[in-house]
Amino acid sequence: MLPRAEADRQGLSYDFVGAWITLQIHSDLEAVGLTAAVSRALSEARISCNVLAGFHHDHLLVPVADAPRALEVLAELAARNRDAPARELMLRSEDPSDREAILALTAEAFAISPATGLPAGGEPVEVGLLRALFDAEEYLPHLSVVAVQDGEIVGHVISTRGWVGDQGLLGLGPIGVTPRLQRQGIGSALMRETIDRANAAGEHGIVLLGSPDYYARFGFVPASTFGIQAPDPAWGDYFQFLPLALWSGGAHGTFRYAAPFSLI
Numbered sequence: 001m002l003p004r005a006e007a008d009r010q011g012l013s014y015d016f017v018g019a020w021i022t023l024q025i026h027s028d029l030e031a032v033g034l035t036a037a038v039s040r041a042l043s044e045a046r047i048s049c050n051v052l053a054g055f056h057h058d059h060l061l062v063p064v065a066d067a068p069r070a071l072e073v074l075a076e077l078a079a080r081n082r083d084a085p086a087r088e089l090m091l092r093s094e095d096p097s098d099r100e101a102i103l104a105l106t107a108e109a110f111a112i113s114p115a116t117g118l119p120a121g122g123e124p125v126e127v128g129l130l131r132a133l134f135d136a137e138e139y140l141p142h143l144s145v146v147a148v149q150d151g152e153i154v155g156h157v158i159s160t161r162g163w164v165g166d167q168g169l170l171g172l173g174p175i176g177v178t179p180r181l182q183r184q185g186i187g188s189a190l191m192r193e194t195i196d197r198a199n200a201a202g203e204h205g206i207v208l209l210g211s212p213d214y215y216a217r218f219g220f221v222p223a224s225t226f227g228i229q230a231p232d233p234a235w236g237d238y239f240q241f242l243p244l245a246l247w248s249g250g251a252h253g254t255f256r257y258a259a260p261f262s263l264i
């Protein structure tokens with residue numbers, strides 16, 4: 001392809017003058033179907049179109065006279081997609097055949113350590129922890145929950161048995177969401193599902209270690225306000241507790257996580 005002015009300057013003859021339109025969409029595998037949708041919309045509008053698929057962006061060549069109408073058609077297509085309902089999220093119990101995908105997702109989610117804000121450097125500790133939790137006595141199958149979108153596992157949360165004195169409670173974590181899909185409500189959906197399932201299973205309360213800014217929205221408060229101490233006092237208010245419907249109070253002391261937590 002040559003700019004028309006350049007062809008004129010060199011005295012070259014040509015018979016197709018096209019307008020070059022660049023689609024401002026990152027077109028990797030997630031956008032499979034994009035080219036087809038664009039070609040369909042343009043051919044329905046009887047605009048001929050030559051698609052140049054690039055690594056980051058796709059480009060379209062349309063007859064120059066059709067360019068303004070092509071832009072209108074593309075704007076309509078974009079508006080239709082913006083208004084399309086959000087892709088459905090399904091939450092279900094983890095199946096052992098999901099585990100490789102869950103571990104890969106966890107490695108991605110914790111590649112930057114939430115504790116330090118620095119790259120984990122090698123396999124994040126949460127991956128080894130999760131592997132061990134799957135095989136632990138304290139594993140509770142109904143409380144290892146995956147979020148699935150378009151057949152892909154995009155989030156996971158696990159809660160395992162822990163104790164304060166003789167009182168069985170739940171220790172929640174790790175929880176992770178595929179980085180490119182974070183901040184779209186998947187983590188919140190996993191949290192709410194865990195709380196619902198825990199209540200339905202007759203659990204008494206859930207502890208976790210995490211940002212109070214995030215978990216307060218689900219009702220978590222510093223565990224110390226209930227007399228439940230963190231295994232490491234340095235965790236302070238990051239060690240949080242959510243009393244469930246059956247919580248009757250009375251259990252005080254230091255929380256004991258499932259055995260694999262002592263490995264990290």
Ligand SMILES: CC(C)(COP(=O)(O)OP(=O)(O)OC[C@H]1O[C@@H](n2cnc3c(N)ncnc32)[C@H](O)[C@@H]1OP(=O)(O)O)[C@@H](O)C(=O)NCCC(=O)NCCS
Pocket residue numbers: 109110114173175176177178181182183184185186187188189209210211213214
């Ligand atoms: C934490 C995590 C599971 C949340 O899932 P998510 O799908 O991104 O969360 P949601 O979309 O439901 O909620 C997003 C909200 O939570 C907030 N949020 C997410 N992580 C947060 C954190 N660590 N501290 C404070 N706020 C946080 C976001 O700012 C956003 O707030 P807004 O609704 O006011 O914009 C996800 O971000 C993740 O996998 N992070 C990396 C691993 C991790 O940190 N796990 C938790 C360790 S305790």
